Amino acid sequence: MDTIIQTSAETTADDSLWPRLGLRPLALAALAGVALFAFLLSLSFGSVRIPFEQVVLILLGEQPERATWTTIVLDFRLPKALTAALAGAALGVSGLQMQTLFRNPLADPFVLGVSSGASLGVALVVLGVGAANNTLLAVAGLLSNLSLAAAASVGAGAVLMLVLTLARQVQSSVTLLILGLMISYLTSAVVSLLLYFSIAERIQAYVAWTFGSFGGVTWTQMQVLAPVTGVGLLLAFILTKSLNALLLGEAYARSMGLDIRRARIGIVASGAVLAGTVTAFCGPIAFLGIAIPHLCRALLRSADHRILIPACVLVGATAALLADLAAQAPGTRVVLPLNAITALIGAPVVVWIILRRGVGRGTFGV
């Protein structure tokens, strides 16, 4: 990675005096290559090992050596890999947006209670709705894509709006973080109550959901997940310039002509949609949202969101794919909880990178 960044920094003689503000196309291309590799890797590995070239053949619509491989790749691994890539990208971008908006390196959708809001929405649907028809089948019927996604998005959006309303009154981001934490406690309290009065099958369904998984998404559900995430990411790309202006704080952003209210609503909307949708389909996936932005800043040595947003998409997708691969424990039939894996493997890696690059210093005052 280092060499790529250095070569891209070389410029023509006239401009060589000045630092470059370019979009680092080479570095981003490299990240895209790594992401693609991780994608193919996750299609190839699993309980059954399918050779790389066979995977490519299947994707190109050709016949592989064994017919069952086509089913495995197209019906199971492809939607799962797509889900992982989309979720990683969405969480990375959402985390970046929150960190910049709240000017706090510890911010992520989870810290501010957005994922808790999504959990509450899902808990209300899974645990609370329809006490009359409390058979497992009815529960499964309720887990249709739209109702869950809608419940989680509404929950996430409501919490983030609440946090922002409070944010306009308290000014201090530390106060805001405490408020976000309190909202998290409140929502978990409600969830606890729901759990307490619920039946075992529903509790199990909810707890399984909280472990996080990319595997539950079918092609039908993908028809919701992909476009909604796409819209959220598109909105994030459109808001890049606003995020850059917010780097210096809201007062400076306003003085540079940014309509703070509109920018804030846009960023909140996009962040809530991204985090809420992912939480709805994959469960509350912690860690990626906070780690990916730091990782991208460290790798690219930049605070420019025009670079960071695509980088978060690519690095987030890669990280989620690799985490999913590790959770599969290739070659075995065991599937570990995704949330445990992301943090277990990811945290040491991120700590190492951040310490080596000395990135923590100066990022929003930490």
Place this chain on the structure above:
Amino acid sequence: MSATVLATERLSIGYAPRRGPRRVIAADLNLTLCAGEVICLLGPNGVGKSTLLRTLVGMLPPLEGRVFLDGIDLSTLNPREIARRLSVVLTERIEVGQLTAYALVALGRHPHTDWTGRLTRRDEEVVRWALEVVDAVNLAGRLVHELSDGERQRVMVARALAQEPSVMVLDEPTAFLDLPRRVEMMRLLRQLARDTNRALLLSTHDLDLALRTADTLWLLAPGGALHVGAPEDLVLGGAFEATFASDGITFDRVQGHFRIHPPAQHRVALVGDGLVGEWTTRALERAGCQVVRGDEPAALQVVLTGDERQPCWQVLTNGGPPQQVASLREVVALVQRIRQQDWESHI
């Protein structure tokens, strides 16, 4: 005078809370700012300098009256249109990692770029020009959080300049800086206003520097009175003393600065002048003496002997033998001992 770029019409500033009566800080202000002019806003702490600045830049709505920017009512302009005419440097320290000084200054192009924030050739030229104007070219590649306070402030001025505004408003640009950096910063702003024909409005607590730098002073006194005029006129007219009136400090109209001495009780005659004479005066005033010229009557007399390289002092009392000392520390100690003896003998 050149073109007016910022003007106010019967402007009232202050706060209007939702509950309770509104708090008017100053009323009926008719102010103008012209291109190429440096205006320093002075006033004691808590008098409302920041409120005035915030109202003028549109961060705070006026209670009454209007602000005109380039002849257009500020309240009819959208943020982007304001940002193209007016930029600010705030007191708050910006905290951001992985951002080079160059990228920071480039953020100033925000109101001029398209929705993607892409910098054109011309945008980059303006950024480079702004860094050259504030003499920060060598800082371009450095990370902002690694810069010293003085360097960072220069870069922040460059960022404000990169907005290509007709007015720049700076809230205490010399706070956090040591004295040489303050002088440098004021000189830079002075030159910048003249060379780029922009109006600069800055608030400061450096009275001395403001007196020497500003074309016009705005003196905001407690109670909301705003004195406007050339620095020298305001000194001669007594507005300075009125604004900063306080126990324990007096404004020296001749020197143009404040003295923080207790009221002088002892007269000391000083024979000698020049650099050593100036600093001897300061030392004696610090000790609570009123210093008069050598030919005037006084119970104590200090005579300078020696030269600037090797100064020497002779302290004479009524009747006592002359005493030679080689430092002002000893002069002050001696004077204080004599005062003490005088006081005891009076009893």
